[in-house]
Amino acid sequence: MSPLIERKSGKRRSIPIETVDVAGLPDAEARLAPAHRQWMTSTGFRGLPGACLVLPDTRGAIARVLVGVDRTDPLSALGDFARRLPEGVYEIADEGVIEDRDLLALGWALGAYRFDRYRKAGRATASLAVEGSVLRSLQPVVDATTQVRDLVNTPTEDMGPEHLAEAIHAQAAEHKAKVREWVGDELLSSNFPTIHAVGRASHRAPRLIELTWGKQSNPKLTIVGKGVCFDTGGLDIKPSDGMRWMKKDMGGAAHAIALAGLVMGAKLPVRLTLLVPAVENAIAGNAMRPGEVIRTRAGLTVEVDNTDAEGRLILCDALAYAAEQAPDLIVDFATLTGAARVALGPELPALFTNRDQLADHVIGAAEVTHDPMWRLPLWRPYRRMLDSYIADFANAGPSRHAGAVTAALYLERFIPEGQNWMHLDTYSWNDGDRPGHPRGGEAQGLRAFFRFLSERYS
Incomplete structure (x- = not known):
């Protein structure tokens, strides 16, 4: 059964879940029958975050559930209870210290996720009954988050460049969009040299996938x-611990695909273009070498200082191509730098943009959706850190300082002065289980950007 189902009066009995905290516990206790108050005392339930008290009725069935919460974090409040509670149908009680029932329901659904493609599925989750309008609002976001997680969690053998293309083709068929691909040496003949250079050493051909949808007259x-479906680091090879989870280096593509699906599903009045440069950064005799100079699509020359700074190389050709269409807005997602994780940790993506107004708008959307991000500066004096003595600039440099900033500054070189642009450096991963955030692939910034785009174009 789905984690979220529509509430239908008279069809089934739902078990109420009441959110409580230490401050609100006396009020909750006062509403209980004497036997239940005694049960609360006997079990030592105090309303601490994550604590759960299951109250039975006279027949031994579950009558009510009290859940201890942090009322400042509604998304996490019920985030692991779809798995913790016995199978059945539950609903959010009218009483409770958290008023935002939509976020409670969303956290419940996000926490129900498990990736079972390669193992026997566990027991079915409990279901939460919600109003039909709530279900229609939340289900697309839950499905998009699931898509990101599934794509990122899938091992590289089953998630190469061709598999990303398959996912985009499936989306195009669902929404009657068009898809075009440049594969292998077509990238060279069509002037996408950096995408080809990064991916040419793999047995899987590199490609650029383009989906287009919507009326030509709408804002672009x-x-x-x-x-990057797997990143060995290239000839600047990663150590084993750094390479272990590099199946997730296509997390930016997963976000872009899912966000495009949300835009099309909501029928936002835009002329949408989705661009995914898809490669495997492998090692072979024809692998890209440190010290090579590549003339990019934009005509700028780049010295390859480090083959492990490959993400910005494939993105720069895609961004240059995107800018040629002069859209109203370019948004890119990338698992680009470890430096962003050092600066902000794994749960907080780094936002860069060349427009203050765009930053204010999307960060406002992030706060409303409880989908956090933090803006870092495009500090242009740091461009000197990417200086090259033989090319226009390098893809990396000797300094480890401000790595997320210099990566974003590299991308900005391919954005024309008057072009609106936003870049999210995202981890796309949970290192461990948290309520609402199971270990593995994760969507970060997806809900915030969808709300931002919905407000911008509705």
Whole structure:
């Protein structure tokens, strides 16, 4: 059964779940029958976050559930209870210290996720009954989050460049969009040299996938996603611990694909272009070498200082191509730098943009959706850190300082002065289980950007 189902009066009995905290516990206790108050005392339930008290009725069935919460974090409040509670149908009680029932329901659904493609599925989750309007609002976001998680969690053998293309073709068929691909040496003949250079050493041909949808007369929106399906680091090879989870280096592409699906599903009045440069950064005799100079699509020359700074290389050709269409807005997602994780940790993506107004708008959307991000500066004096003595600039440099900033500054070189642009450096991963956030692939910034785009174009 789905984690979220529509409430239908008279069809089934739902078990109420009441959110409580330490401050609100006396009020909750006062509403209980004497036997239940005694049960609360006997079990030592105090309303601490994550605590749960299951109250039985006279027949031994579950009558009510009290859940201890942090009322400042509604998304996490019920985030692991779809798995913790016995199978059945529950509903959010009218009483409770958290008023935002939509966020409670969303957290419940996000926490129900498990990736079972390669193992026997566990027991069915409990279901939460919600109003039909709530279900229609939340289900697309839950499905998009599931899509990101599934794509990122899938091992590289089953998630190469061709598989990303398959996902985009399936989306195009669902929404009657058009897809075009440049594969292998077609990238060279069509002037996408950096995408080809990064992916040419793999047995899987590199490609650029383009989806287009919507009326030509609508404002143009371009979403770009980094699709490095596995990153060995190239000849600047990663150590084993750094390479272990590099199946997730296509997390930016997963976000871009899911966000495009939300835009099309909501029928936002835009002319949408989705661009996914998809490669595997492998090692072979024809692998890209440190010290090579590549003339990019934009005509700028780039010295390859480090083959492990490959994401910005495939993105720069895609961004240059996107800018040629002069869209109203370009948004790119990428698992671009470890430096962003050092600066902000794994749960907080780094936002860069060349427009203060755009930053204010999307960060406002992030606060409303409880989908956090933090803006970092495009500090242009740091461009000197990417200086090259033989090319226009390098893709990396000797300094480890401000790595997320210099990566974003590299991308900005391919954005024309008057072009609106936003870049999200996202981890796309949970290192461990948290309520609402199971271990593995994760959507970060997806809900915030969808709300931002919905407000911008509705």
